[in-house]
Amino acid sequence: MKFLQLASTVAVAALSASSVSASPLKNEALKYPGVQRSIDVSAAKRQALSSNTAPTSPLTDYQQYSYPAQLSQAAYCRLPVGTTVGDAQLLWTAGDGEATPMVYVAYSPTKGVIVSHQGTNTSSFQSLLNDLDAVQDPVDSRLAYLGNVKVHGGFQDTWLRTADAVLQQVQSAIATYNASSVLTVGHSLGASISLLDALYLKHQLPSSSVRSVVFGQPRTGDPSFASAVDSNLAGFVHIVNGRDPIPHVPTAVDYRHSSGEIWINPANTNVAVTCPGQENQNCMNSVLPAQYDANDHTGTYFDVHIAGRGENCPPVINSS
Ligand SMILES: *[C@@H]1O[C@H](CO)[C@@H](O)[C@H](O)[C@H]1NC(C)=O
Ligand SMILES: *[C@@H]1O[C@H](CO)[C@@H](O)[C@H](O)[C@H]1NC(C)=O
Numbered sequence: 558m559k560f561l562q563l564a565s566t567v568a569v570a571a572l573s574a575s576s577v578s579a580s581p582l583k584n585e586a587l588k589y590p591g592v593q594r595s596i597d598v599s600a601a602k603r604q605a606l607s608s609n610t611a612p613t614s615p616l617t618d619y620q621q622y623s624y625p626a627q628l629s630q631a632a633y634c635r636l637p638v639g640t641t642v643g644d645a646q647l648l649w650t651a652g653d654g655e656a657t658p659m660v661y662v663a664y665s666p667t668k669g670v671i672v673s674h675q676g677t678n679t680s681s682f683q684s685l686l687n688d689l690d691a692v693q694d695p696v697d698s699r700l701a702y703l704g705n706v707k708v709h710g711g712f713q714d715t716w717l718r719t720a721d722a723v724l725q726q727v728q729s730a731i732a733t734y735n736a737s738s739v740l741t742v743g744h745s746l747g748a749s750i751s752l753l754d755a756l757y758l759k760h761q762l763p764s765s766s767v768r769s770v771v772f773g774q775p776r777t778g779d780p781s782f783a784s785a786v787d788s789n790l791a792g793f794v795h796i797v798n799g800r801d802p803i804p805h806v807p808t809a810v811d812y813r814h815s816s817g818e819i820w821i822n823p824a825n826t827n828v829a830v831t832c833p834g835q836e837n838q839n840c841m842n843s844v845l846p847a848q849y850d851a852n853d854h855t856g857t858y859f860d861v862h863i864a865g866r867g868e869n870c871p872p873v874i875n876s877s
Contacts, residue, residue, distance in 0.1 A: 613830035626861035632675035634870035669738030676745030685711035703785040708778035748774035776812035786815035799824020802849035
């Protein structure tokens with residue numbers, strides 16, 4: 558244990574030193590310049606990261622996450638109602654792909670009612686991130702049961718544009734199909750929105766089993782929010798691909814990831830570890846800022862390229 562603590566102290570020191578001397582990320586590789594700003598201001602703050610060094614375990618059943626990844630990519634594809642993705646049939650869609658990312662509700666005989674949010678396009682996401690630390694808001698009254706917690710104001714505002722319509726559509730699908738489970742999925746900003754949806758649905762639908770599996774999620778709330786997610790949404794999973802910078806923002810002083818990280822390493826492979834606790838230093842936090850690679854944001858996540866707009870539509874699982 559002593560050794561682990563020492564190793565962790567050394568790692569934090571190395572991280573700080575490296576952040577100071579790190580050359581800026583190449584802008585052409587970085588689709589979200591707001592992320593670069595955040596990384597620049599984060600150097601001094603990184604020391605506040607948790608010292609959680611709980612050991613990781615190899616992920617043996619990675620295939621279970623391919624379908625959630627495919628369903629996440631589907632939100633970028635503007636598929637009409639009635640389309641099927643895997644065994645899920647789209648029942649309802651909304652959003653404009655700009656201020657309001659696209660969202661759909663679907664029903665899958667194997668997974669239950671599905672909610673999937675698109676990550677917004679790069680320019681909108683950048684403007685959300687540019688306000689970084691200034692925009693933490695108390696959680697909306699819909700999530701007041703979580704207690705005195707704060708979330709990213711821009712993410713919450715975006716979530717609120719569809720939260721009630723999604724709830725209504727999920728209730729209607731549960732009634733139509735006599736469904737007992739709900740799964741929310743999403744990528745990037747869509748991951749944060751889908752997490753907020755899951756917390757809202759969980760509270761509104763106490764007789765349903767609500768789960769959430771998300772990809773490339775930015776930090777979404779403060780440490781109290783992260784712990785409230787842990788207490789209220791058992792089994793939440795956020796999957797990080799390799800050296801993706803997006804899960805590292807906003808910075809980890811005012812913000813904190815909840816538990817449930819799965820870290821794909823090397824990037825774009827099916828080799829991954831599960832990471833106990835919040836902000837485990839043996840997972841994505843072991844990557845130095847100078848090593849971040851924005852290309853990792855779109856995956857491959859377990860044989861699925863969550864390509865965003867324009868690619869992998871309709872979405873497929875490229876099983877190797
Ligand atoms: C991206 O979002 C911006 C700002 O909302 C909007 O002006 C632009 O048209 C969007 N681009 C695409 C490709 O949807
Ligand atoms: C609905 O599903 C439950 C199990 O989840 C079952 O007990 C019940 O009979 C079903 N109702 C109908 C009308 O199919």
